[in-house]
Amino acid sequence: MGLKHVSKSFLLLTILALSMILIIACSSDSASTSNPDKNPSKVTSSPQSGGTITIGLKEEPDTLDVHKTAMSAASNVTSHIGGTLLAINPDTNELEPYLAEDYQVSDDGKTITFKIRQGVVFTDGTPLTAQVYKDTFDRILNPETGATVAASLIAGIEYISAPDDQTLIIELKAPSAPFLRNLASPGYLQPLSKAAIEKHGNDYGRNPVGAGPFIFKEWVTGQSITLDRNDAFNWPQVSSKNQGKAYPDHIVYKFIKDDQTMLAALDSGSIDIAMGVAPKDVQRYRNNPKYYVLENERQGLGLFLEMNLENKVLSDLNVRTAINMAINKDAIIKAVINGEGTPAYGPIPGTIFGYDPNVENYGHKLNKDKAISLLEQSGFKKNGKGIMEKDGKELALELSIMAPQSQAAQMVQAMLKDIGINVNIQSMEAGTLIEKATKGEYDLSFLSYSYSDPDILFLLFHSSQIGGLNHVRAQNTELDKLLEEGRTTIDPEERKKVYASIQKIVVENAYWAPIYAEKNFYVVNNRVQNVKLSKVTIEYQDSWVQQK
């Protein structure tokens, strides 16, 4: 789960850095569809071997021991050092085999049997077997390892067994709809070589070994990580065109914290790919034939307003609905993210499974008059200063934000003032904001999230999560029941219905004022061809560097 920024100041970067550390249980900002028309990598020649792809990374990983990190930067780098049991086809978004040749789910949905691919070898010579996977997962689930993200991705596992080299059996505590997709999360759940972990001990995080297309070579603290091509690699996921070793000789990640420095590095040619480019900067690269822009819609909401139900004024549904109706989402999208986003009406965007498009009909639309009349119904009256008042008390709320959200905050402040609500903006640092929101010490607050499954709503609205991510402090038995159902319903059609009901309840209760869903942008120098965005990661298996 990641907080994300909206503006682009210097401070923003560091907050983004924080947000990356805060990323939990999700494989970071992920893609929905990679639209080939919108990703016009200009293919001008056939694949060539050799060369180096240099990528700007906003954060330096804490460690490359995937079990001990919660940083998306670490998952990003390690995803090219190792593979996953299953992968996601970047074109169709469907699950497909990778290190597992095949898998079967039992009728009760609780037992999954994988057939492990043969001939896969770690770069330290260890062959990949089912036992390796069992050891890896056992290490994740061992509390002493201190795994956070990796552990949360496979938290549903009851028991793992490896009856022979090729058979891996995973028993789940309960049927889990998101489990298989979790297994495709790049980086975190790759198999690890026990021999390598034992050999390097505490230094394993700086000497990782995997069974992927690239080999870890060097980590220069504060500067870069270099990977070399794994020449033995011939087991990519089935949808890759290139079924052999990767084309480039090396991948180099450079740590560049500052947004503008990142773009300057791209412009000056010292990096080929800039990740997480801000919407305002994207246009000039779209217009420049030297580059191509990859984009995908973020899985999650880029911005929404949380309302604390324990606040007396906000406990009134009319007030919450009025706030929803006072916010002009289009204006905020235009100003804050340069128009590169879509208005959100419900708690999940169209990119997440279970999204019900009906929300666009029943969701709250901009309607100032209705908003004012709702407040009046609740006994508020405008006073001489144009502020709503009840029992001699003005309707005033505090909006807690992080500094980069200030532009959106000021717009919301003005919009709410229009219907007679006085908003006082309190800007604070990310850690403090989260702490306050968790404890319920706020009135209104901005937040964003990224997650690949609608199960995120359980964390955000289930009553058991008060004191956690249920910042609004919702306690709704009907909603609780549906959220539990959503977790354990395997049949996709049934599950969709459950989430359609959940969306409706969340919108009708106006727990949030959803504002927008946004996009992620990657700018690629044309010398690197055929870079692809999958739903969960950026793919280099079919990419090559044009040699002069």
Place this chain on the structure above:
Amino acid sequence: MKQFIVNRVLSGIVVIFGISIFSFLLIHLIPGDPVKIMLGINASPEQVVKLTRHLGLDKPLLVQYGQYITNVIQGDFGTSLKTGRPVLVEILERFPETVKLAVFGLLISVVIGISLGILAARFKDSIIDKLCTAFATLGVSIPSFWLAILLVMIFSVQLSWFPIANGTGLRDLILPAITLGVVASTMIMRLTRNGMIEVLSNDYIRTARAKGLRNHLILFRHALRNVLIPVVTVIGLQLAGLLGGTVIIEQVFNWPGLGTLAVGAIFSRDFPLIQGTILFMGVVYITINILVDVLYSIIDPRVDMGTKGA
């Protein structure tokens, strides 16, 4: 002399001790719980309690400080909360890069400062003098990060002469060093100019002129030597200042030195790493200060060491 050095070292230790207390308290006043940042917002309360206890963050501040300073005296700066590596290792990996940048920046500032200073003094009150003074004023007033961004825009982005975020080689060093150098040169330039003007009006210079010595001989052999004494002091202090003052420049140029390390540590609430960096920079600053004082007395015997009379 010996007494003087001992006194300076002792007072230096007191200052470092003060820095350690001050930085320790200040850091703990920053809102934001490092444990929550480390574990992420989905962490269970038990996890939080466990890690808090493990890191000793549940103990009273005074106890935490006592433990910390005892360890530091034994050479243990703790381990980074983010990477789990020893703080001293992290610092010593980055320090050479900052030294490289600071020394190179200083070199540039000395070259620019002294040559412009002499030029301005030689052509006192002329247009050249005015231009040099204008440069100095500009150098003092320009925010260094602005100059840095300007240089990047022109020389990296437009002209592609110098790569950015490319590494720490000589070519990568030029732009950040120029930025540091220009800003630092202004003081050296003014000192040189004023000193030079004063010296040039002295009798022995007039005598030299009367003897028919050539101008450049007078300037460089007779005048500059005398001017250099105060300039050397300033240069020393500037080196200390540069070592601690590269933070912003390092950010803009993505230079992997102590500055970027410290800023990163602050934003991830990596307490041991922040404390370690501050303390380390403090020690460096104070050491250089002491060295400059000692050096000063060696260069200029007139400087009273406070051993007699005082």
